[in-house]
Amino acid sequence: MSFREVLTRREAALYLEQVAVADLAERFGTPLYVYSRGALIERVERLRRAFEGAPHLLAYSLKANMNLAIVRTFLDHGCGADVTSRGELERALRAGADPRMIVYSGVGKRADEIERALEVGIRMFNVESLEELITLDARAQALGKVAPISFRLNPDVDPETHPKIATGLRSSKFGIPIEDAAKAYAHAESLLNVRVAGVDCHIGSQMTSLGPLRDALLRIKNVVLALHAQGHRIELIDIGGGLGVEYSGHDDPPTPEAYAALALEVLGGLDATLVCEPGRVLTAGAGIFVTRALYRKQNADRKFLIVDGGMNDLLRPALYQAEMRIETDPLRAGDRAPVDIVGPVCETTDRFAEQRALPNVEPGDLVVIRDAGAYGFAMASGYNGRPLVAEVMVDGSRAELIRRRQTLEETWQGESIPEWDR
């Protein structure tokens, strides 16, 4: 176990820090996301300590969980931000981020998004195509600015993760092929309104072994050495995010210490600040998703447990067949029997677990999904007319709403019926 478990049992009841999950469900309703502030801090501090041996910037990747309270917690502990849209940029700024600690990644930055990032003066644009570079140069010129850039290099390495979250293969849309690096940097040098600041790569998410990352970083190192030889000053080396977490008994992710040690070992001697864009490793294990059991039934030879949370609230099991650990509250006696845990959404794929051996659950009991702090709420939608759920942060024995549940009226806010039909 890489981190201390945040969800504990006291007799039959579940607790997050000092607060009973049943009390949270009662007070804030279900479905509900709850995050432990202590766990967020433990994770970020541990990663920060692991990188202490070298100049570094932990740019929290907002895509994992962009709630302002979460972002603020990481900013308070020395992080910058990795953003991928204007929306994330504004959130980072709103949470109090120093623009000099923001990097901007993504294959499809629009001109208006680029302009805003130039205006506030971010640390680096991770450029993903030559056409993006040209747009960036033009927008910078129009604003009388110089854009600090890196190229996101695609090292053609298989991160050995779920194919839907692998990004470092030649066939993916991400980055530019690593063998085109010299040409790309030479092109950047020829432009007046961009300035070469670094190199960048991100090969995939939920990586549970370091081998692929080692391969990728060695390739990046060679590029940096070649760029040095051509007279480029590389002040930032961005290794992306991707460190995996333990979702089920089968995953055995590297520790933050081993991860940082690898980065320092391969890239430490290059006289650059290491940038890392952690998302999942900082938030996944700090969060839970709390649902309430509604009904039980049996169709043919399958038992189903229907809960009030659905794939629209937590998409990972439906989209990536993610196996996430599940707890029940109260813990009832009796044999464990395999059951499909499903939500109310009208899709067969709306299933949190298939044939999972769970203790007895009765309608009204809580069914809690662990490690839901990353890519949980962040990927939620209003599918099937379902309001976005509430989010709560717990700190010791305190619990505070950090996003209230959407009201039904808000779910159709902004829509209107055309005049001809009124």
Ligand code: LLP
């Ligand atoms: N940097 C870049 C450029 C990225 O594309 C990502 C994730 C990260 C950093 C953060 O990676 P992390 O440390 O969280 O692995 N929705 C999927 C994960 C998609 C990841 C997308 N990019 C899931 O639920 O598994």
